Each structure stands twice: as structure tokens, then as C-alpha cells.
Amino acid sequence: MDFKIARDDTWPEISFEERIGTAEFRIHERAHIVVDGDTCRGCSTRECVVACPANLFVPTSDGGILFNYENCFECGTCYLVCNKEGAISWNYPEGGYGVVFHRT
Amino acid sequence: MSRFDADAIVVGAGPAGSCAALALARAGKNVILVERGPFAGSKNMYGGVVYPRILDELVPNWWETAPVQRWVVRRSTMILADDNAFTIDYRTPSWGRPPYNGATAYRPDFDHWLSRQAVAAGATLVTSTTVTGLLRDPAGRVNGVRTDRPDGDLSAPIVIACDGVNSFLAKEAGLYTATDAANFTVGVKETLALPRSVIEERFGVRDDHGVDIEILGGTSGVNGGGFIYTNLETVSLGVVLKLPKLTAQSKRPEEIIAGLKRHPAIAPLIEGATVQEYSAHVIPEAGLSMMPTMVTDGMLVAGDAAALCLAAGIWLEGVNFAMASGMYAGRAAAAAIDQGDVSAKGLAGYTKLLEESFVLADHRKLKDIPGLVLSDRVQQKYPGFVTSVIERVFRVDNPNPKPGLRRIVREERKRAGIKLGDLLRDGWKGMRGFG
Numbered sequence A: 001m002d003f004k005i006a007r008d009d010t011w012p013e014i015s016f017e018e019r020i021g022t023a024e025f026r027i028h029e030r031a032h033i034v035v036d037g038d039t040c041r042g043c044s045t046r047e048c049v050v051a052c053p054a055n056l057f058v059p060t061s062d063g064g065i066l067f068n069y070e071n072c073f074e075c076g077t078c079y080l081v082c083n084k085e086g087a088i089s090w091n092y093p094e095g096g097y098g099v100v101f102h103r104t
Numbered sequence B: 001m002s003r004f005d006a007d008a009i010v011v012g013a014g015p016a017g018s019c020a021a022l023a024l025a026r027a028g029k030n031v032i033l034v035e036r037g038p039f040a041g042s043k044n045m046y047g048g049v050v051y052p053r054i055l056d057e058l059v060p061n062w063w064e065t066a067p068v069q070r071w072v073v074r075r076s077t078m079i080l081a082d083d084n085a086f087t088i089d090y091r092t093p094s095w096g097r098p099p100y101n102g103a104t105a106y107r108p109d110f111d112h113w114l115s116r117q118a119v120a121a122g123a124t125l126v127t128s129t130t131v132t133g134l135l136r137d138p139a140g141r142v143n144g145v146r147t148d149r150p151d152g153d154l155s156a157p158i159v160i161a162c163d164g165v166n167s168f169l170a171k172e173a174g175l176y177t178a179t180d181a182a183n184f185t186v187g188v189k190e191t192l193a194l195p196r197s198v199i200e201e202r203f204g205v206r207d208d209h210g211v212d213i214e215i216l217g218g219t220s221g222v223n224g225g226g227f228i229y230t231n232l233e234t235v236s237l238g239v240v241l242k243l244p245k246l247t248a249q250s251k252r253p254e255e256i257i258a259g260l261k262r263h264p265a266i267a268p269l270i271e272g273a274t275v276q277e278y279s280a281h282v283i284p285e286a287g288l289s290m291m292p293t294m295v296t297d298g299m300l301v302a303g304d305a306a307a308l309c310l311a312a313g314i315w316l317e318g319v320n321f322a323m324a325s326g327m328y329a330g331r332a333a334a335a336a337i338d339q340g341d342v343s344a345k346g347l348a349g350y351t352k353l354l355e356e357s358f359v360l361a362d363h364r365k366l367k368d369i370p371g372l373v374l375s376d377r378v379q380q381k382y383p384g385f386v387t388s389v390i391e392r393v394f395r396v397d398n399p400n401p402k403p404g405l406r407r408i409v410r411e412e413r414k415r416a417g418i419k420l421g422d423l424l425r426d427g428w429k430g431m432r433g434f435g
């Protein structure tokens, strides 16, 4: 057995890009989730930024939220934790598109 | 019949949907099973263990063909505090023989296999198709679904919504109203690659035997729990986190996983493993208190779409509850078609089947457990209390004499800031809740 463990580097902490890169996403050109920037500007709690497992909600320097739908697990966490009416309009992607799990 | 595309349309080819379609097809009904993923199971993720005994009724000798990773012969519950752990560990080779108890499996494999059973029985599976809404007749009764395919309307006297935890169909029908974030947890996991022999050495199993570990504590102060399940050449490791607590604590899910992986009781098990796949999914946690109305005119709801996942805190059973409720929904739908009454009244047999089976019996029995296990005391105070009591019981502190259990419990309870009354109340609640 040639499985070796580097004791000083037990599991190199992987970057978020590498982490999300382990999942397959078949990206459709139409965004299935749309975030309303104006509503977010007035939000101080930012639940989505903490909770989205795919880390897709990024605060911008001007107090807004940058959202990209492409690497989304379609889990529903964001619309459940966001308590601002109308901030997130959430749908499933077109049939056949979006995340495709393999070893889950 | 001819004015409809089918006798029934089942939305979602997860365990609930495939069993609903299978039951309908076995009853000789013409059923269309619609799935939005490119194949059944492609959208589905869970911790990792299926308890498939309910399949005895639908797929005899299912264990001969089901895509199982390992048969669980060892089940543990771990309580983690800062740097120490207390584990209750049970093992028996008998769970490694037919008819088995639990099995680790990947959902994209398992759900795909189950959908093929429905197809083999005569169901029509349509993949890569998202259902976007319900169709209704002039009287408001559900009689089909709209899909995102061009000319994609599908009509049938009965629709069974098996579309999972976010069930937009049950919400559209006005059945599912408990959408408060407090009723949900999010599960995130890493599928960690390790050589087969390393897994077997570290977890003390051989051949196709495996281990199931549920974990209380170790979630960085966010109420929830952790899990580790062995597959053939990977280990599934993840956490389940209560949504309002997650946002209140401002800790990102992948950081909480990293914290769990660093715990001295966990680290040696997964040392050197690489992340093969990262995934996430939401769980309906609140059981009985969040369940929707199960039927309306022309429509039934099953599985997670009906919040039927049994989340007894950290011990999750959802796939078996989905398979059973799907099967009962399919049977009740077939009976309603035969009797020519697909109104809510004609479909009420479904609720009765759920009541008479383990599905609602178990939910009733364990109704107080999710709240108790995810409560602040059980989450924040008890793990440290339990491990420090155990530590002092096991420690040999010569030349000091042994302190005696009662004194240890009293001192550690005080140190943990737990009131005696609360401890007794929670203990009683737990005894009653599991009893």
C-alpha cells in the first residue's frame, strides 16, 4: 500500500474555488435565482452571506450584494434565511441544468 | 380516461416519487414520473445511510440489486466537547446479512436504481424536465402539471407531489405553509476519498461492512450535529446546522466542517483524505409540527415535500419515510382511481395508511425529540458536561481516592452551569420522547 500521509499537512485547507470545483454544474444561460440589489442595500443582517453553502452572495464595497447563480446547489437556504420580502426570487433551473451530484 | 395524458403524474424521482410511481404501475395504472435532473438522483444529497426494509413490499430481495456501498454493522453516537469525546458504539455482524439493517449508498446511484424499478414496472420516466406549476379544472381541482418543455403540459386526474423539501407544488396548492427558517436545517458534506484498505483499518471493518457515526457537538457552537459514514472508497463527513443559529453565529458552513475535521477524535479517521465532492441540501427538521395537509382535490404530497423526514435531532431517517409515504400515496391514488373519486375525500385513504404505519407512528412517538436534541442546553452545555463526567470516572488520579459518581455529577453539573431541575426535566423528556 503506497498511501502516505504528510503529518505536518494533514489536509491542506483547500480554497473555496477548489472546493466548489469538486461539484458539477451544468450552467444554463438564464439565472434561476435573481437577487434584488436595492432591497439588499437596506439589509444589515446579511443572513445569505453567512449561510449560502456555495458562498454565492458577496457584499460589495458600496453596500450592495453581488450574486452569481452559476455554482448553486439549489438547496433553498438563501430564501429561507432571508427575511426581506422580495429580495430573492427563487426558481429551479431549466430541466437538465444546474447542479449534478455524483458521490453524494 | 382518454382526455388525460396518464392516470397519475408523479413529480420528482427521489425515493418518494419512484415508490409512488412503482406502486401505481404495479396497480396497473398509467403513470408519468417527472424529474428535473438529467437522471434520477442527480439533484439529491444526504448524509449517507438508507434503511430499506420497507422495500420488501415493493422490490423483493432488493439487496441483490440495490447499489449499496457498505452494509452498516457498526453504529456509534459520539459526543464531542472541546478536545475530548465520549462514544457509544454498537456492532453486530448480523446487520451484515440479509435482510440487513442499514446501508451506505450514494443517492445518485440509489435513486437512479429505484427509478429503474418503477420503469421496469411500467412507469414512464421523463427526466431533464422541471415542473413549473399545477393545472386545475374549472372547479379548482388539480388535474395536471405545467412543465418547462415546449407544449409541456401534462394532464391526469391525480398529481402526487414528491418534489422534496422546497415543494413549490405543495406551497402552490396551499398545503405547505410552515416555511419559517426555524423549521429547517442545512446539511453540508464532503465526500472524502481514502483507499479502501485505509478505511477498513481505521474504522475496524472488513469486506463490504461499514460504519455509521452520528455526532453531537463539534459544530462550532451552532446548534446541529455531525455525521461520518463509510463508503467503499470514500468517507462522507458533514454537518447539519439549524438555520437561524447558523446566521446568528456568523460561521460559514465549510468552516464548521473544517472545525469538526480538526477535532482530535475525528482527525485521525480522515487524515490524508482529499475532498472528492462538496455538496449541500436542506432538511425539514420540525416533524409533526410542520407537516402540511396531505391531500387536496386531485393531489397528494409525500416524502420531504410533506415534511415526513424523521429528524430525531441528529439521527436522520428520511429516505425510508419518503419511500413508505410514496408507496402509500401511490396505493391510495390507485384505489381512488378505481373508485372513481379523486377528491380530497376519495384520497383520504392515504392519510389513513400513514397513520396506520410507522410513518406517522414514529413521528408521533418522537415528536419532542428534534426540539430537545437541538435545544441550547443539549447543544451547548450537555456535551461538555457528559465528557467531563466520563473523564473523571475513567481517570485514575492516585494518590487521590476516587471521588464517587454522585459527587462528580454534582460538581460537573455546577461547573457547566446546568440547573438540577433542567437536567431532570430534559432527562425525563428524553426518556418519554424516545420511549
Ligand SMILES: Cc1cc2nc3c(=O)[nH]c(=O)nc-3n(C[C@H](O)[C@H](O)[C@H](O)COP(=O)(O)OP(=O)(O)OC[C@H]3O[C@@H](n4cnc5c(N)ncnc54)[C@H](O)[C@@H]3O)c2cc1C
Binding pocket: A092, B011, B012, B013, B014, B015, B016, B017, B034, B035, B036, B037, B040, B041, B042, B043, B044, B045, B046, B047, B048, B049, B050, B051, B129, B130, B131, B132, B162, B163, B164, B165, B186, B187, B188, B238, B239, B240, B280, B281, B282, B283, B302, B303, B304, B305, B309, B316, B317, B318, B319, B320, B322
Ligand atoms: C445532509 C442530509 C443528511 C441526511 N441524511 C439522511 C440519512 O442518512 N438517511 C436518511 O434516510 N435520510 C437522510 N436525509 C433525509 C433524506 O435525504 C430525505 O428525507 C429524502 O431524500 C426525501 O426523499 P424525497 O423523495 O421526499 O425527496 P428528494 O430526495 O429531495 O427528491 C425530490 C426529487 O424531486 C425532484 N424535483 C423537485 N422539484 C421538481 C420539479 N419542480 N420538477 C421536477 N422534479 C422536481 C428533485 O430533483 C428530486 O429528485 C438527509 C438529508 C440531508 C439533507
Ligand code: SF4
Binding pocket: A035, A039, A040, A041, A043, A044, A045, A046, A047, A048, A049, A057, A065, A081, A082, A083, A084, A087, A088
Ligand atoms: S438576500 Fe436577503 S439576507 Fe441577503 S443581503 Fe439581500 S436582503 Fe439581506
Ligand code: SF4
Binding pocket: A033, A051, A052, A053, A054, A055, A056, A071, A072, A073, A074, A075, A076, A077, A078, A079
Ligand atoms: S440555493 Fe443554496 S447554494 Fe443556491 S444560492 Fe441559495 S443558498 Fe446558495
